[in-house]
Amino acid sequence: MLSRTSLRYIWLIALRDFQQTLRTKSFWLTVVFVPLFPLLMGSVMPHLIHDTTPEQTIILDKSGTVASTLEHAIHKDDPTVQITPPPAALTAAEPDHLASLLKPYISPGKSVQHPFKGYIVAIPAAFPQDSHVQIWISHSPGSILTIIKATLAHDMRIKGMTDAGLSPEIAVQINGATPSIGLHLPEHGLSADMLRNIGPTALALMLLISTIFTTQWLLQALVEERSGKLLEALLSSVSVDHIMLGKLLAALMSLCLLFGTWITAGISLLTHFGPQLGVEPAPILASLLTPRVLIGAPFFFLTGATLMAMIAFAVGVRCDTTREAQGMLAPVLMALILPVEILLQLTVAGVATQSISQLRWIPLWTPFLNLSQLNSAPLWELIVQGGEMLVVCAILVPLINRLFRHSILDYSAAPGWKGMKTALLHAIKNRDA
């Protein structure tokens, strides 16, 4: 149990470190820019990627029987589509030469003067007896392709049925026969899993981003004290434990400020702009107010932050320059960010739950993945994995404390992972420095 004096020392160290972080421009840029980024992306990107080139359709109907039907069907589906009369060169071309003549239309930068966007439909002269219809498309197929296929199929079937002796009315009736299908979609258009996980996944993503920044600040503070030869002066007043706990508390304070600001900004943006963007805020907010999230989120938040802080301590206490420390931390962050980022996206998409379920047992990823799946993961798994995180922290904190004690004034220590391994082994073997 910590004495009142110890708590005072821890608070003083934490407060100084926290104030130091607040004085950095990078902190405030991070606080402001991260919530602004999705807002900017959401409002600016659609304008940037909006393509004003009109979509065209060229119909080369050698049979002369279906062009008007097709035009009518396409305009009915999308009145903005331009039906462009075929150039004379295409009309006069032999069917075998069409492919080479049309290649420039769908391969950008070729001999066509203006950019072409749309469909070119070539219908053989003997249609519908010859059903070999060819379509060239300048981009990914859209709904027009379905319209073209349906219209031509309709035409072929009607002709076939009337040729077989049915009256045109009966043929139209048969061709138009479709079952009455009642379609039932989830409320708000999202699956139940997605609705349950979207809020907690946003929390996990925020925790991931905020811990990365906090780890960097903690690392900078540690390297500054080590390279600035400040530690010995500090240790004449306080213990290694006070320094470590003070710095951990300062990191948590920075993390809480970042996290709190982002959550507040996120909820405000969601409630103000969500409906305009077609995102219903109520189910997302409801997914954040479940008992599992209210209890589990602070727990995994704390254990995740502690885990990352321990990594920063292990690296920071061994490095004399920020560059050296960043070099050692980078692979750890990559091992954390890339898989977690992918797995969080899969969680939101509601796929790959089996693989995520297994990966949640890896302590480096447990807090983030569990945070994202608080509402959907089996409760027993969350409890056992919570226990696993407590065990990991219980092993890691004293071990890093020993490493910290051992390395804190050892300026002759070998840098890099090899030096870290030696120091860790020494720390495991020796309780006191």
Place this chain on the structure above:
Amino acid sequence: MTVLDIRNVSKNFGTKQAVKDLNFSVSPGEIFGFLGGNGAGKTTSLRMILDIIRPDTGTIALFGEPAQKEQHANIGFLPEERGLYRNMTAFETLIYFGRLKNLSQREARTRAQDILKRFGLTAESTKKVSDFSKGMAQKVQIGTALIHQPKLLILDEPFSGLDPINQTLLEHEITNAAQNGAAVLFSTHIMQHAERLSDRILILARGETRFHGTVPEALHQISNTITLTTRTDPSSLPGIIQATPVMQEDDGWSQWAVTLAPGQSAENVLLHCTQNAIPLKGFEQPKPSLHDAFIHIAGDAASPSAQAA
């Protein structure tokens, strides 16, 4: 009551013995010089007193009780490796270290203002340390060790890297602290400061205590030497171990370097010469310095070859 009492303290790092069987104590108002060459074990000893590292054997008592972290509020420490938070101002730095020594915010502010005034830094109090010259930063660092008016002031190589003005300032602060009742323990390998300031000294070499006592006692350790200018060989005089001719002068006069036997005084030699009509043209007794005493006492361990070993 002694402020600091060290008994039979030893510390090994692996197979290397850093400190062996260290014993000394420091009383209130006393200035204690802790002398030794590089690698003698001074910093290790000071770190053990501050509980930064733990001794393998022996006991350390502070203010009459076994050493505990809580007592550190009464200790001021100036480390050999100097450093300050570059983004803090001088005023903030002093307050922060004062607060770590259990001063209240108000008390720390008042003391910080007083130190800045005393050190001539009032105008720079709101400047960041990163904008300070080296000398100004050193003054702030000294201030962090003094702000809480400690009962025990520990200074590790305090004069190294200081310019002459700051050396004088620090000497003044040390004597001032001792006059106000603080016990001062400082390590150094610059003998002039130790000779000028110390009431008692301890000479450490390769972790072992080679001498513990007052400066005059240390000086007494050196073999007494005198220089005689005479016409006869002085080696046969009573109480003389060795006499070596140094320089031949005119008319048969020669200068001799004479080593006296332990306990023999130069005055007795002079008396013997005058009583026995031994002609003397010159008689000099060079005053030994603590530097000479240190070389004599720790010479083998302080030599470059010994330090490299």
